[in-house]
Amino acid sequence: MNRSALISAAEDVLHQGCALLDNVDDESYSRKEEGPWGSSIGAHYRHVLDHFLCLIEGLWDGEINYDHRSRSRDIETSIEAARLATNNMIEALAAIPADVLKQECTVIYSVGYDHNEAQPVGSVVARELMFCVGHAIHHYAIMKLLCSARSVALPCEFGIAPSTLKYQEAQAAR
Numbered sequence: 001m002n003r004s005a006l007i008s009a010a011e012d013v014l015h016q017g018c019a020l021l022d023n024v025d026d027e028s029y030s031r032k033e034e035g036p037w038g039s040s041i042g043a044h045y046r047h048v049l050d051h052f053l054c055l056i057e058g059l060w061d062g063e064i065n066y067d068h069r070s071r072s073r074d075i076e077t078s079i080e081a082a083r084l085a086t087n088n089m090i091e092a093l094a095a096i097p098a099d100v101l102k103q104e105c106t107v108i109y110s111v112g113y114d115h116n117e118a119q120p121v122g123s124v125v126a127r128e129l130m131f132c133v134g135h136a137i138h139h140y141a142i143m144k145l146l147c148s149a150r151s152v153a154l155p156c157e158f159g160i161a162p163s164t165l166k167y168q169e170a171q172a173a174r
Helices: 003-023 026-030 041-058 073-077 079-094 125-149 162-173
Strands: 063-065 104-108 121-124
Touching: 003 041, 003 079, 003 125, 026 041, 026 073, 026 079, 041 063, 041 073, 041 079, 041 125, 073 079, 104 125, 121 125
Parallel strands: 063 104
Antiparallel strands: 104 121
């Protein structure tokens, strides 16, 4: 995937987030769901934006640390704050020079529960942007379930991976 396609994919995912923000009110956005959910639509959306922000902040020093998320309460509880953060993220992505996507980077991300220090792993910026896109889509799927429980309508493709959409289209064409 070339630079423009990858950046466009990330922007598309963030624009899907704007569609979510357009269809939900602050109360539904910030209300924590009971039962197995234990979180709010806003908490999931903030989590998605946090990962993109970690990527953007780590670009210039070559270290992307997903453990150092901002966890902004404003983004988690206010649609307007979330919209502003989303628009800022789209602008930041559009400003990434082509050569930066090919850049090697070190990724820090705790994946174990044994409280050991996170181990740095080598990667490239393009791979990490793909991770952020896929990560967002999976959280969008959870948000879609939360929205459904509140009778909030979202586009049918919201929270579905592009490869799954292509598969479904191919199956429907049979």
